[in-house]
Amino acid sequence: xxxxxxxxxxxxxxxxxxxxxxxxxxxxxxxxxxxxxxxxxxxxxxxxxxxxxxxxxxxxxxxxxxxxxxxxxxxxxxxxxxxxxxxxxxxxxxxxxxxxxxxxxxxxxxxxxxxxxxxxxxxxxxxxxxxxxxxxxxxxxxxxxxxxxxxxxxxxxxxxxxxxxxxxxxxxxxxxxxxxxxxxxxxxxxxxxxxxxxxxxxxxxxxxxxxxxxxxxxxxxxxxxxxxxxxxxxxxxxxxxxxxxxxxxxxxxxxxxxxxxxxxxxxxxxxx
Amino acid sequence: xxxxxxxxxxxxxxxxxxxxxxxxxxxxxxxxxxxxxxxxxxxxxxxxxxxxxxxxxxxxxxxxxxxxxxxxxxxxxxxxxxxxxxxxxxxxxxxxxxxxxxxxxxxxxxxxxxxxxxxxxxxxxxxxxxxxxxxxxxxxxxxxxxxxxxxxxxxxxxxxxxxxxxxxxxxxxxxxxxxxxxxxxxxxxxxxxxxxxxxxxxxxxxxxxxxxxxxxxxxxxxxxxxxxxxxxxxxxxxxxxxxxxxxxxxxxxxxxxxxxxxxxx
Numbered sequence: 271x272x273x274x275x276x277x278x279x280x281x282x283x284x285x286x287x288x289x290x291x292x293x294x295x296x297x298x299x300x301x302x303x304x305x306x307x308x309x310x311x312x313x314x315x316x317x318x319x320x321x322x323x324x325x326x327x328x329x330x331x332x333x334x335x336x337x338x339x340x341x342x343x344x345x346x347x348x349x350x351x352x353x354x355x356x357x358x359x360x361x362x363x364x365x366x367x368x369x370x371x372x373x374x375x376x377x378x379x380x381x382x383x384x385x386x387x388x389x390x391x392x393x394x395x396x397x398x399x400x401x402x403x404x405x406x407x408x409x410x411x412x413x414x415x416x417x418x419x420x421x422x423x424x425x426x427x428x429x430x431x432x433x434x435x436x437x438x439x440x441x442x443x444x445x446x447x448x449x450x451x452x453x454x455x456x457x458x459x460x461x462x463x464x465x466x467x468x469x470x471x472x473x474x475x476x477x478x479x480x481x482x483x484x485x486x487x488x489x490x491x492x493x494x495x496x497x498x499x500x501x502x503x504x505x506x507x508x509x510x511x512x513x514x515x516x517x518x519x520x521x522x523x524x525x526x527x528x529x530x531x532x533x534x535x536x537x538x539x540x541x542x
Numbered sequence: 543x544x545x546x547x548x549x550x551x552x553x554x555x556x557x558x559x560x561x562x563x564x565x566x567x568x569x570x571x572x573x574x575x576x577x578x579x580x581x582x583x584x585x586x587x588x589x590x591x592x593x594x595x596x597x598x599x600x601x602x603x604x605x606x607x608x609x610x611x612x613x614x615x616x617x618x619x620x621x622x623x624x625x626x627x628x629x630x631x632x633x634x635x636x637x638x639x640x641x642x643x644x645x646x647x648x649x650x651x652x653x654x655x656x657x658x659x660x661x662x663x664x665x666x667x668x669x670x671x672x673x674x675x676x677x678x679x680x681x682x683x684x685x686x687x688x689x690x691x692x693x694x695x696x697x698x699x700x701x702x703x704x705x706x707x708x709x710x711x712x713x714x715x716x717x718x719x720x721x722x723x724x725x726x727x728x729x730x731x732x733x734x735x736x737x738x739x740x741x742x743x744x745x746x747x748x749x750x751x752x753x754x755x756x757x758x759x760x761x762x763x764x765x766x767x768x769x770x771x772x773x774x775x776x777x778x779x780x781x782x783x784x785x786x787x788x789x790x791x792x793x794x795x796x797x798x799x800x801x802x803x804x805x806x807x
Contacts, residue, residue, distance in 0.1 A: 302803070313713035313804045320797060367803075371646045374799040393644040400565065402572045414561040415645040417550040 292386060292467060292499050293346035293369065298339055298378030300364055300523075305334040328376040338364045340523045342378070346467070346499050351490070351513055353532065354503040355539055356520035362503040365520065366391065366471045369501070382467075385497075390416055390465040395473045396452040401445030405436055405455055408444050412459055426462035433484075434458035453477040461488055468493070471503040486513050507536045555651055562655040566637075567662065585667030589615060589674055608680050608766060615671050616765065617734045620758055623664040623693065624700040628725060630656035631704025634794075635712040635801065642802055649795045657701055683768035692764050695780035696757040698787040705794040712801045728752070733759055738771065753779045 303309040312335075316326045331337065339361045346352060356362050367373045369380060370391030382389075398415055399408045409430055413423040431440050434454040444452060454477060460468070468489075474482050490513040493500040502510060507517075517535035519527040529535040550558070571577050592611045631653065635642075638652055675682065703721070710717040731745070732754040749755050756779045759771035770776050 300803075302806075309804055310714040313801070314710065316800065317709060317713065317797060320800070321793065367643075372643060372799065373803045391644075391646070397644050398641055400569055402569055403565075411561050411565060414554070414558040415641065415647060417554045418557070419551065419553040420557045420560075421553070 290348050290383065291345035292348055292350075292383045294379075294381040295342055295344050295369070296379045296381070298342040298365075298368065298375070298380065299328070299337060300339040300361075300368060300373065300376075301328070301331060301335050302338045302364075303332075303335045308332075308334040325376075338523050339368070342523075342525055344518055344525060344528055346501060348497045348499065349494050350499045350501075350516055351493055352499070352501045352516045352518060353507060353510060353514045353536075354501055354518050354520065355505075355507055355536070356503075360520040361523040362520055363393065363471050364523075366393070366469050366501070366503050370469055386466045388417070388463075388465045389467045389469070390460060390463055391469040391471075392456075392460050392473050393471045395456045395460075395470075395475070396449070399444050399452060399456070402443055404442060405440040405444055405447070409455070409459055412456065413463075416459075416463055418463065426459075429462050430455070430458045433461060433488075435481075450477055450481075454481055457481075457485055461485065461492070465498070467499045467501070469501050469503070472505070473502070474504070474506065474509070482509065486510060489513060507539070511536055550648060555648060558647070559651055559655055559658075562652065563658055563662075566655065566659045581663075581666050582670075585670045588618075588667065589670060609678065612671075612675055612678065612680055613737075614735055615674070616762055617758065619664065619667050619671055620693070620696065620762060621729060621732070621734045622667075623660060624696050624754070624758070625725060625729075626663055627657060627660040627697045627700035628704040628707070630660050631701045632707040632711060632718065632721065634705075634708050635805065639712075639802070639805060642798065643805075649798045650791065653701070653705070653791055653794065656704075657697060660697065660700075680766075682765055685764055685768045689761055689765055692770065693761040695783045696754075696761065699753065699757055699783040702783060702787040702790045705790045709794055709797060709801060712805055728754060753783065757783070 303312055312332060319326045342361075342365060354362050354366065364373065368375055370389065372391070398412050400411065403411065406427075409427065410420070410423060413426075418426075431437070434451075434457070436451060436455055439447065439451065444455075447455070453473075453475065457473060457477065460470075460473070474485065477485075486509070489500055492498070502514070504510065511532050514532045516528070516530050517532045517539075518525060519535065519539050527535060527538065567581075568578060571580055574580060576583065592615050630637075634652060634656065638647070641647065642649075672682065703725075707717055707721040711721075731748050732752055733749060738749055738755050738759055756771060756776040760773075760776040763769050763771045
């Protein structure tokens, strides 16, 4: 993993926070290619380079490439509930995928505290469901994706059914569920898992306000004063401003603001 | 501080594998009225087709140790294991791409799952073929119990080619078109519907240097007469393809994230 020489640029707000960072992001970059043909060409070229045990140069952009993330630096501390804000294409999903280990880190570092044992990341909350399988069967399937054992999921089953309020539909094929029901089931499964860090990327779309309020309350109870952290990438800033203690704003792949004054931060963000 | 590496407990990996196998084998069948019975009906249908062709006099390749129908049935089933494993592995990004973009799954479990699914799909018709062999009076050699071990290198070869094709195909579809047709061509250039002994001219040379000749003929010969086809060359081929499989699996696992980010949503 390459590291940059650039110093970590933190806002003064971060210095006043608790000293134990669970997650430390330093000089993180990610580049993508906007042209399909060049993307194929670079992909094959890089793959052949890796095949011979070499590493392609990641310090500069090639033709048609752009920085999706550019020199990202921030820490996530114990008990943090962080909103990751930014317009579409600002780099929220790319950053969250890198933090979750789904995308490779070629330049910069992502370090986790040694005590971190379990990280759960939620992208496109309803994805991973198979429409032919019942709600119950899908719980087993998605729980397996989250690294749970059969025993663990069986212990959590009652909570999931009850929290999602799915009732007797739990044994109906999920293809017959409404979007809201799928979201409720998926989110209830996520909430049933005890993770040290939870990433949620636009997880509350399609769910009704009553369910969302229930989730936010649950998340606040679970992720404050328990030495864990929650990072939510969303456009629905005002909905979760009550439970968050920090805001990080991305624009064109760069962090343009990081603050503990969430309400003011949201005001500034929406004003611009 | 440390670099976090997803450590999934062994029990959870086993559970993930079970769920993936169930999904791959039964999810599609759930849409049919007969369901899992199709796993049994399809091989019976294949056997009946070959019996019909033999009865109609279409298949008359000359004198052989066992009836040609039996020979082709066994050979094509062995070939199907190679082809299915190749196909399953080459399509990992198609089958699991969206899932892998939203979940950090252990890739080696997915590869293992594809091998198991192909093996299950092989052994169901294989059992029917054995029953058919016994019915028409073809006795099997006592060494039949080591048949799966002798067959394994063929499956690993299919997986190795599939993994390499899958990586490059995820970047450019040309590799799928190329390799799919290349593999189809190799069905004709390998002793599947004929024995390695009957070949002449250029085909004889191709067969001699084609690893599939040894990987297919050895398990087939073992089943029928208890001997490996050219044992030393077969052993060398088995060792080479096992090594190739290990190397390409590692290469695939290391590069999965890089391919996923190029594919995107």
